[in-house]
Amino acid sequence: MEFVNPEGLRLDGRRPMEMRQLRAQIGAVAKADGSAVFEMGNTKVIAAVYGPREVQNRSQQINDQALVRCEYSMANFSTGDRRRKPKGDRRSTEISLVIRQTMEECILTNLMPRSQIDIYVQVLQADGGTRSACINAATLALADAGIPMRDLVTSCSAGFLNSTPLLDLNYVEDSAGGPDVTVGILPKLDKVTLLQMLRNTTSITLLIQPYNVLERFAREYQTAGVSTWLVVHKKGIRAHIQAPTLAWLLLDFQLSSHHLKLVAYTGVATS
Amino acid sequence: MRGIEISLNQTQKIRLQRALKQLESLYLRANFNASVTVADTIPVSNEDTILKGHGTSERDGEVVATLCGVVERVNKLVYVRTLRARYKPEIGDIIVGRVVEVAQKRWKLEINFSQDAVLMLSSMNLPDGIQRRRTALDELNMRSIFEENDVVCGEVRNFQNDGGIQLQARSQKYGKLEKGQLLTIPPYLVKRQKHHFHHLEQYGVDLILGCNGFIWVGEHVDARDCIVEDQLNNTEQQFTKSNTTKEMPLETRRSICQIANAIRVLSILGFNVTLEVILETIDLSSTLNLGIDEMLGPEFHVLVAEREAERRTSMTKRKG
Numbered sequence A: 001m002e003f004v005n006p007e008g009l010r011l012d013g014r015r016p017m018e019m020r021q022l023r024a025q026i027g028a029v030a031k032a033d034g035s036a037v038f039e040m041g042n043t044k045v046i047a048a049v050y051g052p053r054e055v056q057n058r059s060q061q062i063n064d065q066a067l068v069r070c071e072y073s074m075a076n077f078s079t080g081d082r083r084r085k086p087k088g089d090r091r092s093t094e095i096s097l098v099i100r101q102t103m104e105e106c107i108l109t110n111l112m113p114r115s116q117i118d119i120y121v122q123v124l125q126a127d128g129g130t131r132s133a134c135i136n137a138a139t140l141a142l143a144d145a146g147i148p149m150r151d152l153v154t155s156c157s158a159g160f161l162n163s164t165p166l167l168d169l170n171y172v173e174d175s176a177g178g179p180d181v182t183v184g185i186l187p188k189l190d191k192v193t194l195l196q197m198l199r200n201t202t203s204i205t206l207l208i209q210p211y212n213v214l215e216r217f218a219r220e221y222q223t224a225g226v227s228t229w230l231v232v233h234k235k236g237i238r239a240h241i242q243a244p245t246l247a248w249l250l251l252d253f254q255l256s257s258h259h260l261k262l263v264a265y266t267g268v269a270t271s
Numbered sequence B: 001m002r003g004i005e006i007s008l009n010q011t012q013k014i015r016l017q018r019a020l021k022q023l024e025s026l027y028l029r030a031n032f033n034a035s036v037t038v039a040d041t042i043p044v045s046n047e048d049t050i051l052k053g054h055g056t057s058e059r060d061g062e063v064v065a066t067l068c069g070v071v072e073r074v075n076k077l078v079y080v081r082t083l084r085a086r087y088k089p090e091i092g093d094i095i096v097g098r099v100v101e102v103a104q105k106r107w108k109l110e111i112n113f114s115q116d117a118v119l120m121l122s123s124m125n126l127p128d129g130i131q132r133r134r135t136a137l138d139e140l141n142m143r144s145i146f147e148e149n150d151v152v153c154g155e156v157r158n159f160q161n162d163g164g165i166q167l168q169a170r171s172q173k174y175g176k177l178e179k180g181q182l183l184t185i186p187p188y189l190v191k192r193q194k195h196h197f198h199h200l201e202q203y204g205v206d207l208i209l210g211c212n213g214f215i216w217v218g219e220h221v222d223a224r225d226c227i228v229e230d231q232l233n234n235t236e237q238q239f240t241k242s243n244t245t246k247e248m249p250l251e252t253r254r255s256i257c258q259i260a261n262a263i264r265v266l267s268i269l270g271f272n273v274t275l276e277v278i279l280e281t282i283d284l285s286s287t288l289n290l291g292i293d294e295m296l297g298p299e300f301h302v303l304v305a306e307r308e309a310e311r312r313t314s315m316t317k318r319k320g
Helices: A090-106 A130-144 A208-220 A243-269 B010-030 B136-140 B235-244 B250-269 B275-287 B298-319
Strands: A022-026 A034-040 A043-054 A067-074 A115-125 A154-161 A164-167 A180-186 A191-198 B056-059 B062-065 B069-074 B077-082 B094-103 B106-110 B117-124 B151-159 B165-169 B175-177 B180-184 B197-200 B205-209 B214-219
Touching: A022 A130, A034 A130, A043 A130, A067 A090, A067 A130, A090 A115, A090 A130, A090 A191, A115 A130, A130 A154, A130 A180, B010 B298, B056 B077, B094 B205, B094 B214, B106 B151, B117 B151, B180 B250, B205 B250, B205 B275, B214 B250, B250 B275, B250 B298, B275 B298
Parallel strands: A067 A115, B117 B165
Antiparallel strands: A022 A034, A034 A043, A043 A115, A154 A164, A154 A180, A180 A191, B056 B062, B069 B077, B094 B106, B094 B151, B106 B117, B151 B165, B151 B175, B180 B214, B197 B205, B205 B214
16 A cells, blocks of 8 residues: 655655644643643544542552552544444553653652542544653643643654554554654753654564664663663564664654644643 | 633633633732742752752752752752642641541541541540540440441541541531531632631531531531530431431522532632632622522632632732
8 A cells, every 4th residue: 555655745745854733722620729721633632630649549659759540541423433442451551650650750840749640541632642742741631731841742653564564554554554653852951851752563573673772762861760662573574674764754753743732732732 | 831721711811811801910920939840840049068969969069950840948848739630738728538447446537648648536526525435335335326338527636646636526516427518629719818617507508618628518506516515425316316417498508509619610710719709799690690509600719710810810919
């Protein structure tokens, strides 16, 4: 299948390095302490933050910092075919964990000891890049809740199809089977908090190589102290990713994330 | 702007916008403070030393905000006041809370803070009004004073070393609140004032503006522990007594609802809730001859917004 036509346009009419339109709105859930709706093209995510509040399960209480919890779910109507998804399946547990760790890294948890912060994110419309949309929505909701943070995390994904790097994949491109990376960065601190690479194709031959690249990338950004991690699917990463391309992709994220930051900024500033 | 979610027709929308714009222009004239978002640098002059307060941190020698809000400067202190956040207690605040747990010698109260507040049995007056050591028997009878889900009013006494707060209710005005409505509004709408207890005589209603955004509107009770003459260990008796007292007259119920609705309207519009403004809102609804349920309609919201804009304009004119 052709993902970029000869005129250099993608299936939805974007250029390879173009992002989808972003829209952010805060204060969507009246009862929550903070909430936000975040849209990236047709992907739409709602996030609600409750807390800091008393820890519900005493045994989980931490004496010198806040407990951050996150729950990710996908609405039944979010995908093309309406399907009842079991709650707590592997995918959503993994994404919950991703969001939790990313947010925990930027919240100043030591300022709210013995309390708990709950983040609930739900995908209302899924069209690729839900992971990064969820992180962006969660950041805005936390800022809305007045929770002290180091920086606003911004996140975006990119992929590599038919030897062309593509920014901000939509559903069709995402399900085409190429490799894709999701990056979350703290733009003002210039640090990476999330770096994830996923693919479910065969071959583990070049697994080492991209890993090294990511490692070097991580080191370049002085991520010591900031959790950088990498999830490689058991079956490995497709053989044909080449190291320079990947690094290039990652650099591109950085540029686009700055753009994202601007949007997040306006979303919050108008509150 | 965080949208005001009421369905308005076109003219009402325009009127509301105009009123809000008028209020905004007043605010801009009165306030030159810069607003910041997370990770924005706060400009400070390097010559004089500054103290970093809440919502700020230091990065590469620059002062950086960790919250979204407005930068406030008091002498050397620089801090960020958040736009929206949970309640931050201060000693001496009068707050209203709900009992969530009865524990050893203490009650735990939900007060919209990051932890539950603690009300010790020893820091409240016993219903019999006698000052004495609390015995094991008193401890067993704690549920006869406050039970779970009771609404209680108290004062912030001190901070515990783990950041939690202790309350005290050592006065006749504090204690259990019955026969009324509890409203929860964002805590920033309640400003700290001299008086938080109000007795609205014309309505026969008590109004307690808790600093934590919990507002109590209830039937007026004269001095809460009038049972001083009752002797020791009749707490059980007192408990049944308070339950069997006569029913509240319809008129009082109506005024409670009216006052509560006035507060709801003010909090939806995001106006500070003070006694003065509440009374004005009630007056407005009575002069318009509005039913209690009509107070939550769109027209009344617009009228209150216009009234508030007018009031604040005249206030600034008087000052200037």
